[in-house]
Amino acid sequence: MNPHRILVVNPGSTSTKLALFVDDERAEGVSLRHDVGDLGKFRSVWDQFEFRLSICREWVCAHVRGASAVVGIGGLLRSLEGGTYVVSAKMIADARSNIQGEHASNLGCALADQLARDFGCPSYVVDPVSVDEFECLARYSGHPLIQRRSLSHALSIHAAAQRAAQELDLPLVNSSFVIAHLGGGISVAPVLAGRIIDVNDASSDGPFSPERTGGLPLQPFISICFSGKYNEQEIRSMVMGKGGMVGYLGTNSMEDIEKRIEEGDQIAREVHEAMAYQIAKEIGAMATVLRGGVNAIVLTGGLAASHRLTSLISERVQFISPVLVYAGDDEMNALALGALRVLQGIEEAKEY
Numbered sequence: 001m002n003p004h005r006i007l008v009v010n011p012g013s014t015s016t017k018l019a020l021f022v023d024d025e026r027a028e029g030v031s032l033r034h035d036v037g038d039l040g041k042f043r044s045v046w047d048q049f050e051f052r053l054s055i056c057r058e059w060v061c062a063h064v065r066g067a068s069a070v071v072g073i074g075g076l077l078r079s080l081e082g083g084t085y086v087v088s089a090k091m092i093a094d095a096r097s098n099i100q101g102e103h104a105s106n107l108g109c110a111l112a113d114q115l116a117r118d119f120g121c122p123s124y125v126v127d128p129v130s131v132d133e134f135e136c137l138a139r140y141s142g143h144p145l146i147q148r149r150s151l152s153h154a155l156s157i158h159a160a161a162q163r164a165a166q167e168l169d170l171p172l173v174n175s176s177f178v179i180a181h182l183g184g185g186i187s188v189a190p191v192l193a194g195r196i197i198d199v200n201d202a203s204s205d206g207p208f209s210p211e212r213t214g215g216l217p218l219q220p221f222i223s224i225c226f227s228g229k230y231n232e233q234e235i236r237s238m239v240m241g242k243g244g245m246v247g248y249l250g251t252n253s254m255e256d257i258e259k260r261i262e263e264g265d266q267i268a269r270e271v272h273e274a275m276a277y278q279i280a281k282e283i284g285a286m287a288t289v290l291r292g293g294v295n296a297i298v299l300t301g302g303l304a305a306s307h308r309l310t311s312l313i314s315e316r317v318q319f320i321s322p323v324l325v326y327a328g329d330d331e332m333n334a335l336a337l338g339a340l341r342v343l344q345g346i347e348e349a350k351e352y
Helices: 046-063 089-096 104-119 154-167 218-225 232-239 244-249 254-262 266-289 307-317 330-343
Strands: 005-011 015-022 025-033 069-073 084-086 123-126 140-143 176-182 186-192 296-301 323-327
Touching: 005 046, 005 104, 005 330, 015 046, 015 330, 025 046, 025 330, 046 104, 069 104, 069 330, 084 330, 089 104, 104 123, 123 330, 154 176, 154 186, 154 296, 154 323, 154 330, 176 266, 186 266, 218 232, 244 254, 244 266, 254 266, 254 307, 266 307, 296 307, 307 323
Parallel strands: 005 069, 069 123, 176 296, 296 323
Antiparallel strands: 005 015, 015 025, 084 123, 176 186
16 A cells, blocks of 8 residues: 655644654654744734745645645634544635634645645644533633633644553543643643543633733723723734733744843743743643542643743642653644544544
8 A cells, every 4th residue: 555645734823834744654844933023914814824825835845745635733613523624615714714713723724725736635634723522611701691612722632642641551531631732822721531621712811822811810901902092903912912922022932032031031031930830820720620630741832842941830730740741743743643544544534
């Protein structure tokens, strides 16, 4: 049987990652970083589409000679069960309408579709952000007009749960983890038997991140909203894109921030420690969902490569359970494997 060549595209808030897999082996890959100044030229995420597609095609032309499938990260689509989905016109329309919110991951299905057309092959998404495995109590917000939504880095979290269960020699169905995906957005989830039974909405809740505010004190925020100084789009950008470290320090680059800390910048040090503090606090809160029965706390995602950050978090939460650190892009592997299972006939692709 000929090997399957799978092109993976993963647009994030601060980067676009591309990789070529031959079956389950990664053959090529790149993470194309986007400076906040470059992205600031675009009014919306979808205004970035042609820019991102162009740089993707440039890399693909240099490194990829044919593909069996193209798989993209799934965005804020409608709520659905986990699995691998065929990209469809309906999916792209929902992504373009930002049906559950605006985020770079919404571009994933459309980028995969266009790149797949170049190769004449199918396109898929795997475990979109909108995978919903919530238990009933997790949906309550505090007001009947608002229901908490299941929006998370589901692909990364599912992959980390599977890896941790394997490492600890635990059946996934008997496992209990708190998993924190640390990236441009931060998701902290209690994961029971492989299911994300609660999670902060990284677009509006939880810890602040390199470019998002996370949860804000409501009364002062309401005053800002009705001050007359900002329109709706400016408020949304303030919360998601220009918040967090961008708001405090003017950059979303952890590398730059840690360099400033090493050079003696005390403000950068305090902001960095405050983000670690809020992440640890959210991990502690999610441990209560599992009634403290936590096999391990898992830190994953791009920012998990920062030893300074993971150490600050670990020293606050290691009393709960052992801390495992999985830095890097297990998301890319998980996307490729989701498509591979379909190509090999192990799973059937779902219709959106």
